Amino acid sequence: MLLLASINVTNAEVSINGVDTPIRDNILAYLQLDDEACDAPRWRVRRLFADADTRIREALEVVGFYNAEIEKQLVLGEDCWQANFVITAGKPVLLRSVSIEIDTGDAQDSELMKTVQECALNPGDVLQHANYDVCRRSINRVARNRGYFAASFTERRIDVYPDENVADIMLHFATGPRYIFGEITFDQAVLEPDLINRFVRILPGEPYDAERVRRLQRYLVTSAYFDQVLLSRKPRGEPHFDVPIHIELTPGKKFQYNAGIGFATDVGPKLRFGVLNRRVNSRGHQAEFEANWSKVISDVGVTYRIPLDKPKDWFTMDAGYKIEDNDSFESNLFTTGVQRIQERDNDWIRTLFLNLRLEEYATSEIDKDSSRLLTPGVSYAFVQEDYPPRPLKGHRSSVMMRGAIDGAISDTSFAQIYGNTKWVFTLWPNGRLLTRGEAGFTLIDQLDTLPATVRFFAGGDISVRGYAYKSLGPTDPFGNVVGGENLLVGSIELDQKFADDWALAAFIDSGNAYNEFKDFNTATGVGAGIRWISPLGPIRFDVAIPLEKDAPDDYRIHITLGPDL
Secondary structure, three states: OEEEEOOOOOOOEEEEEOOOHHHHHHHHHHOOHHHOOOOOOHHHHHHHHHHHHHHHHHHHHOOOOOOOEEEEEEEEOOOOEEEEEEEEOOOOOEEEEEEEEEEOOOOOOHHHHHHHHOOOOOOOOEOOHHHHHHHHHHHHHHHHHOOOOOOEEEEEEEEEEOOOOEEEEEEEEEOOOOOEEEEEEEEOOOOOHHHHHHOOOOOOOOEOOHHHHHHHHHHHHHOOOEEEEEEEEOOEOOOOOEEEEEEEEEEOOOEEEEEEEEEEOOOEEEEEEEEEEOOOOOOOOEEEEEEEEOOOEEEEEEEEEEEOOOOOEEEEEEEEEEEEEOOOOEEEEEEEEEEEEEEOOOOOEEEEEEEEEEEEEEEEOOEEEEEEEEEEEEEEEEEEEOOOOOOOOEEEEEEEEEEEOEOOOEOOOEEEEEEEEEEEEEEEOOEEEEEEEEEEEEEOOOHHHOOHHHOEOEOOOOOOOOOOOOOEOOEOOOOOEOOEOEEEEEEEEEEEEEEOOEEEEEEEEEEEEEOOHHHOOOEEEEEEEEEEEEOOEEEEEEEEEEOOOOOOOOOEEEEEEOOOO
16 A cells, blocks of 8 residues: 655545456445545545555456456546556456255246346356346245245355365255235225126135235226226245235226327327216226317317226217318218227237228319228237336337228228237347337229228328328329328337437338339338427427438428327
8 A cells, every 4th residue: 555645636536457447447336435525524535545455356346356456556646536457357356166956845936946047146256236136036936926925045156266276166955835915805995896806806715916916906997997096915834835915996087088289290280179078987888088189180070988807998978970071082071980909818809890980081083982981890909118208128010900891881891900010129128129110001993982091101200200191102194192902101210318318319211002012112200309208208309301302392391299008
């Protein structure tokens, strides 16, 4: 140790050399000296400097270095101080043997076995105490989630032999009996008990599983009946070995109102108003009214929902009227129908529907007509994301199939399938890749018998940027866009976060609507934009340049508000 005095020292600094940046950062996290300012009492700086050897060795040992050599120097100036450390880490300690055993008695538990396999502890690896701790905690957590409330480690050791640069790990775990679900009771007075019990997909006597309890809680929270769901679990030991569950439900206000204002370049300023009656009666029926207005699309609709035998299983009836006037067509559409909406075991939402559509439309002066369609169909939808409003990974996908038969109320026959998907991937810290795909295909004899809102168009904020909303597709002899039988659109976007709530993006969109694949001509837009993760959700400001020579615009500005997935 070398102590020097110098009047040239003006800034408090701890300098660490000889090790990689991750190890250096770990050492600084252990050193209390690094927190001291220039005006700290000299006696405290000296004491912490003297204690630094112990702290540094602790920081090195947790990442496997037990034979480090440390050279250090403290420079005390008139106004401040500096501490310098040169570290020779030496050879790391390697794992010689790893023994992880789970004693579950006569039965095997696949989830616990999977947890053991995922532990990053293998002979020949550098000893990392953090990996050991993660493995130990994971085994304990999974065991409790699986109902082993009497579980404990019978052996939990790391034996380190610094002279040999080796270590042995022993983690032996005894689960004891797996508890079962006990009685499930509710405290609520607004819905019929029979309806509440439909949320419960758990039978007393089944093996306990915390994920099934969390799913039950999610069902109750998302049902819109309650504002608060308080769940208590009290495992009972011998002789019961069960877990009774009691749930207190606080009803929400009967009427829920929503209103909003927004803007998107596709439709301009937008206004929204809605009201939901969350409990029409004690049988859990719900009624909703919603209205939206913009200069391009305006609609009004009512929906009545009836809960069925399972959670997230509804029978709905609805009716609505929609007016759309964009660059390609005008439409007045009345719809009414029934749906069966159900969440499947794989978390996909399936909707079986039968809709009646009455539409008057015009895509040009020579393409004006009215249409009547009775369209049965089915759709599936799925969303998975990690950290909204800016997810780092996840995807949203949906697919719909529908059709109609001429003479069965409908005045034309067609079959159609449409799907879209969007994926988010993390490429590097704060950097994401967003991919989007959209496809649709129609079987029909004459396109002009298909109403405008059932045809496919491309272009706009969430389609091919650089082109106006629904401005891309097959044209009539006069050059008017009339829509197509089929659709293919793809997009790739990179965005990089550069501040807490801001990110920059670059993208390329390409695709079009078409009738015959031989006539498929892609329209492509490229551009860049900025994103603000606002309290209302992500707001995107994009400038897109169309690459086609005959594009109507040199560039277009696109502004959108809404979630990534």
